Amino acid sequence: MKPLLLFFFSLLTLSGRAQTTGAVQGTVQAGSQPVPFASVGLKGSGQGVTVDEAGRFTLPNLPTGPYRLVVSAVGFQPLERPLTIMAGQTTTINLRLSAVPAALAEVVVTGVSRATELRKSPVPVAVLSKREVNLNSNGNLIDAAVKGVPGLSAVTTGPNISKPFIRGLGYNRVLTLYNGLRQEGQQWGDEHGIEIDQYDIDRIEVVKGPASLIYGSDAVAGVINMLPKLPNGLAGRLHGEALSEYQTNNNLIGTSLGLNYNQRGWQYAARGSYRLAQAYRNALEGRVYGTAFRELNLTGLAGVEKTWGSTHLTATLYDNFQEIPDGSRDSLSRRFTRQIFEGEQDDIKNRPLVPAAELGTYRINPLHQRIQHYRLLSRTQLRLGTGELHALLGAQQNVRREYNHPTAPNQAGLAVALNTYNYDLRYAAPAWHGLEATVGLNGMHQRNHNQDATDFPIPDYQLTDVGGFGYLKKTFGPLDLSGGLRYDTRLLRWADFYVGPNPATGFDGQLTAAEAGGQAPQFAAFRTRYGGLSASLGATYSFSERLVLRANVARGYRAPNITEVGSNGLDPGAHIVYLGNRSFGPEFSLQQDIGLSAYLPDAELSASVFNNHINNYIYQARLTDAAGQPVVIVPGNATYQYQQGRAQLYGGELTVNLHPQAAPAWALSNSLAYVTGLNRAADQVETHGAAARYLPLIPPLRTRTELRLTQQRARGRFTNAYLRAVLDYNAPQNRFYALDDTETRTAGYALLGLGAGTGLLGGADKREVLQLFLQLDNAFNTVYQSHLNRLKYFEYYATTPNGRRGIYNQGRNFSLKVVVPF
Structure with missing residues (x-):
């Protein structure tokens, strides 16, 4: 009897459910096209689903009653519709979204x-x-x-x-x-x-x-x-592009061929690129010795993209031969000279002049560096219901050699190999009552190894980073709030590292402890752990779909890098002896941002300001002795020691882009950027006064204005034709780190650029078969120095015959670039 009663009770229960639940199904479209992967949910219920590739969705087994159906998709205005679920019925509804500007x-x-x-x-x-x-x-x-x-x-x-x-x-x-x-x-x-x-x-x-x-x-x-493009285009056909460019200033030649193919969700791509250039030139100095380069890049990708998600595997190779300028020149003629001897035999004031044939050649001179970088990257995205799991795994090797010995051109002065392994796991949970949550764990492990070299600015070391975070986002009508917390830890360590004379080469080399014979290591063993908390809280408020206010406050964290803590030697390419400080702690910044953006029918306006306070700010300063004179450890090379203090940076950016609807072919773009960096280390300012007031490497105020005329529709075989004029202005930089002549004032300058280009149509389907880009930079061949140009400080003499010190930037340059898509 009892089993029979249970059976009838179950039937009544199921019958009751059937009568008190219903379903909703439908499509999400924009115009006549589906909106795949849009989010559809019932407000306040926690019920939701992601539509399929055809824009279809179904929400089954819903309790009866009134609801608010909410639809959202990236690039479209959110939509909210009333809905009533009827017992035992399936409601069909077709939803149409409106694209935002x-x-x-x-x-x-x-x-x-x-x-x-x-x-x-x-x-x-x-x-x-x-x-x-x-x-x-x-x-x-x-x-x-x-x-x-x-x-x-x-x-x-x-x-x-x-x-x-x-x-x-x-x-x-x-x-x-x-x-x-x-x-x-x-x-x-x-x-x-x-x-x-x-x-x-x-x-x-x-x-x-x-x-x-x-x-x-x-x-x-x-x-x-920097994001590469995934394979796309008509499935089952080979697509790609061939690119070639030439620049007149340094006779740069660039070529690249990219291929891609996709079929039934499987994607494949490959690219090979090669660039080579001679020394660049300007109107004051002619060709600048030591600035030629030769670069090879190879890339391969294979992956699959389905409704469940995607996974891609990428491999890259980078191989660069890069000359090393040192700025040495004849004291009277100011022509560039080259180093042929070393040590006491090298008289900087009597080096031979560089022959003209060596200035205008693609051959890389004996004093150069070679950088090889290998990368293997795996990216996977899994759609788990309305949630997403992202996984990134990467392995890299960077091999860097600097050849700075003219008497032994095959002997590297610096040779280091850095192996890095990265991981990044993130889970974006399904929205719950409008709350979006993401948690993640990422980090890396590094091993750096000195190879056969003569100079050792840093030791062999190991570095391990681990960090985890949580991030939340919630929308309250026009207000979006977001923020989160993160904690990081870094372990940095190395063993005793000995350096001494190597009889086989005649230079210094790495020694074992036994070979050092009791002498002190150049880098004594070190092991420390850094840790820090990062946090962020931000908001955007949409007064309308065209007017948005944003604000953010964030605490940033940065652990010291290897050179800031451990350096104790010459970096031959930089011509600087670096000295680190083992007592450094992590940097912590507190930055406030606020910005306003307006997207009007005829213009886009954006203004943002920021204020950034940094504790334990690390910077370089030239080392001086008790008499205030620069310390020289290696002749011909400056000596810098890292310092740590407090800093403040503030400034902002402004953009005004005009594109009148009455004249759609015309566009006027304007931008302004400004930043001031203040040294807030009280002891530095009190001791050295105004010379130490500002931070090093702060760019001056910069404005950029571009007027562009663009073809609106194809005429004959020509499409997307344009004309443009660009004026780039950099104001004088009078706020610089002047202590010990680390930096000097930089004059302002304005550069005019002119450009033109077009696309060509061909074939029966009238597709674009060629893109042509012409550009003339520094049209007036202005002689100038950028404040952030390191060559500005490559100078051996206290005075010069023409009153000009250091090396100047690139002069007039005309470039021609042709892209052939297929």
Whole structure:
């Protein structure tokens, strides 16, 4: 009897459920096209689903009653509709979303927990497309980004060496990424750039502000993420592009061939690029000896993208031969000279002149560096219901050699090999009552090894980073709040490292403890652990779809790098003896950002200001003796010792872009960027006065104005034709770190650029078969020095016949770039 009663009770229960539940199904479209992977949910219920590739969705087994159906998708206005679930019925509803203006719908994947619309980011984020990069003539990828992003600058050592700075902070405070993988390649050094193929990058995203919450140490100033393009185009056909460019100033020749193929979700891509250039020139000095380079890049990708997610494996090779300038020249003629002897036999004032034939050649001179970078990267994204799991694994090897011995050209002065292993795991949980949560764990392990060399600025070392974070985001109508916490730890260690004479080479070399015979190690054993808490709280408020206010306050963390703590030797490429400090603690910054953006029918306006206080700020200062004279440890090379104190940086950016609807072919873009860096170390300022008031390597006020005329529709075979004029102005830099003549005043200058280009249509389908870009930079051949040009300080004489000191920047340059897509 009891089993029978239970049976009837179960039937009644199921019958009751059938009568008190219902379902809703439908589609999400924009115009006549589906919106795949949009989010559909019932407000306040926790019930939600992601629509499929065809825009269809179903929410089954819903309790009866009234609801508010909420639909959202990146690039579209959120939609909210009333809905009543009827017992035993399936309600069908078709939802249509409205696209927001393109400038508002821009999606970024850097510096946030998941793909986010640009307007939703509480910190300033700038995006640069491949076409914008192609419009300019660039010596390297960082220079391309500097031209397009206000607040971004670069410390340079010739046309192929640029170190990115964001709002006055650089080196290990700016994290550079290749497709999300942090770039690790001895970035503490001045004399080499990033190891990335500029022809392979489809998009550059720049976060201006602390991003330590997501990435950990080394992102205290911001992030630059360089994203390659995934294979696309008609499935089952081979696609790609061939690129060739020529620049007249240094006779740069660049070629690149990219191929991609996709079929049933499987994706494959490959690219090979080669660039070579002679020494660059300017109107004052002619060709600048030691600035030629030769660079090879190879890239391969294989992956799959399905409804469950995607996974991709990328392998890259970078091989660069880069000359090393030292600025030596004849005292009267100011012609460049070259080093042929070493030690006491090397008389800097009587070095021989560089023959003209060696200035205008593609051959790399004996004093050069070679940088090889190998990268293996795996990225996986899994869709788990309405949540997402992201996994990144990477392995890199960076091998850097500097050949600085003219009497032994095959003997490297510096030779280091850095192996790095990275991991990054993030889980973006399904939205719960409108709350988006992301948790993550990332870090890296490094081993650096000195190879057969004669100079050892840093020891062999091991470094291990581990960090975890939690990030939350919640929308309250027009208000978006986001923030999170993170904790990082870094273990840095090395054993005793001995250096002494090597009879086989005649130079110094690495010794074992037994070979050292009781002498003190150049680098005594060291082991310490750093740790720090990062935090961020930000908000964006949309007064309307076209007016957005954003604010953010963040605490950033950065552990000292190897050279700041452990350096004790000559870096031959930089011509500097670096001395570190083992007692340094981590840097902590507290930065406030506020910005306002307006997206009007005829204009886009954006203004942002920031204020950044940094405790334990680390910087370089020239070492002096008790009499105030520069200390010289290695003749012909300066000596710098790292210092730590307090600093403040403040400034902002302003952009005004006009694109009148009445004249859509015309566009006027204007930008302004300003930053001041103050040394808040009381002992420095009290002791040295105004000379120590400002921080080193602070860019001057900069404005950039561009007028562009663009063809609106194809005429005959011509499409996307344009004309442009660009005026780039850098104000005088009178606020500089003047202590011990570390820096000097830099005069202001203005550079005019002119450009033109077009696309050509061909074939029966009238597709674009060729893109042509012409650009003339520094049209008036202006003689100038950038304040962040390291060559400005490459000078051996106290006075010069023409009153000009140091090396000047590149003169007039005409570039021709041809891209053939297929």
